[in-house]
Amino acid sequence: MVLRVRSPKILSPAIIIALATTAVSLTGCAATDPMNALQPLGEVARMEVNLFNLIFAIAVVVFVFVEGLLIYAVVRYRQRPNDGMPHQTHGHTTLEIIWTVIPAAILIALAVPTVTTIASATAIPTGPDVINVKVVGHQWWWEFDYPGLGVVTSDELHIPTGARVELDVESADVIHSFWVPQLGGKVQAIPNQHNHSWIEADQAGTYHGQCYQLCGSSHANMRFIVVAQSKADFDKWVQDQKSVPAKPTDPEALKGYQIFTTNACVGCHTIEGTPAQAKIGPNLTHIGSHLTLAGATLQNNPNDLALWLHDPPGVKPGSIMPNLHLTNDQIQALSAYLESLK
Ligand code: CUA
Numbered sequence: 001m002v003l004r005v006r007s008p009k010i011l012s013p014a015i016i017i018a019l020a021t022t023a024v025s026l027t028g029c030a031a032t033d034p035m036n037a038l039q040p041l042g043e044v045a046r047m048e049v050n051l052f053n054l055i056f057a058i059a060v061v062v063f064v065f066v067e068g069l070l071i072y073a074v075v076r077y078r079q080r081p082n083d084g085m086p087h088q089t090h091g092h093t094t095l096e097i098i099w100t101v102i103p104a105a106i107l108i109a110l111a112v113p114t115v116t117t118i119a120s121a122t123a124i125p126t127g128p129d130v131i132n133v134k135v136v137g138h139q140w141w142w143e144f145d146y147p148g149l150g151v152v153t154s155d156e157l158h159i160p161t162g163a164r165v166e167l168d169v170e171s172a173d174v175i176h177s178f179w180v181p182q183l184g185g186k187v188q189a190i191p192n193q194h195n196h197s198w199i200e201a202d203q204a205g206t207y208h209g210q211c212y213q214l215c216g217s218s219h220a221n222m223r224f225i226v227v228a229q230s231k232a233d234f235d236k237w238v239q240d241q242k243s244v245p246a247k248p249t250d251p252e253a254l255k256g257y258q259i260f261t262t263n264a265c266v267g268c269h270t271i272e273g274t275p276a277q278a279k280i281g282p283n284l285t286h287i288g289s290h291l292t293l294a295g296a297t298l299q300n301n302p303n304d305l306a307l308w309l310h311d312p313p314g315v316k317p318g319s320i321m322p323n324l325h326l327t328n329d330q331i332q333a334l335s336a337y338l339e340s341l342k
Pocket of ligand 1: 176177213
């Protein structure tokens with residue numbers, strides 16, 4: 001007697017597909033996802049997505065063909081009652097040539113666009129409108145140095161829309177990786193090595209970046225933003241960044257200035273126009289104008305700044321800036337001073 005077991009309805013193929021689709025749609029592929037590399041908003045990211053789409057399409061064709069053959073073979077040549085030992089064969093020159101030549105042709109078809117895309121994405125752009133930026137990864141923040149413009153900033157890369165921005169990427173300590181999913185990347189930041197790439201943003205906006213190489217306990221907190229703005233806004237930003245802030249006149253900010261310039265702060269940071277000229281931590285000359293703080297993990301407002309000053313390693317585990325055990329009064333004064341540095 002043959003016992004037939006019906007598969008329960010809950011496992012019908014339609015339900016499995018519906019569940020899988022729901023699961024995929026819940027994993028963050030929303031239309032507004034600011035870190036979605038499949039929604040490119042710049043030339044380099046677009047080249048990378050086009051390459052991805054081509055490879056994906058070829059992979060789908062190969063998958064459907066191979067799985068189709070497999071299913072056909074399983075059904076057509078399944079064992080039937082009274083089947084004996086199947087006919088035994090060894091070697092089939094024609095078939096072996098076919099399944100060697102076709103994969104080789106597919107690999108060549110994939111290699112040509114891959115190599116040309118790599119060459120285009122890493123070519124150093126030239127021309128009068130190109131902006132050059134030296135990108136230095138640090139545990140755990142990004143330094144952006146514009147040698148042609150005399151500007152140094154951190155965790156916030158400003159670029160004019162439509163312009164090619166040349167990136168000369170290296171690291172001050174361990175290996176990091178520079179990546180702005182909607183604009184392009186990833187570029188390894190390696191000590192004593194200069195890797196080149198470039199980005200371009202089609203439209204004004206704020207783009208999110210993230211270190212992509214596991215680089216220590218605050219790797220996940222090593223974020224940054226790219227602010228793409230019109231040429232006029234960018235030029236104004238450059239002028240603002242080049243200005244040297246005056247000594248504060250507000251009493252609270254002046255108290256903060258004195259705390260900053262007579263404590264450990266000066267051992268790590270630079271604020272132009274003050275005795276603080278060290279290069280270990282980020283340059284804070286215009287920190288008040290930044291949109292974010294602490295590797296883009298905090299918003300730049302007095303509350304978040306106080307949170308950071310109160311306990312840096314509590315915000316960013318492993319932070320090289322230690323807890324300086326500042327009093328609430330000192331934090332308030334420092335916060336008033338730093339926020340005044342526009
Ligand atoms: Cu730097 Cu991960």
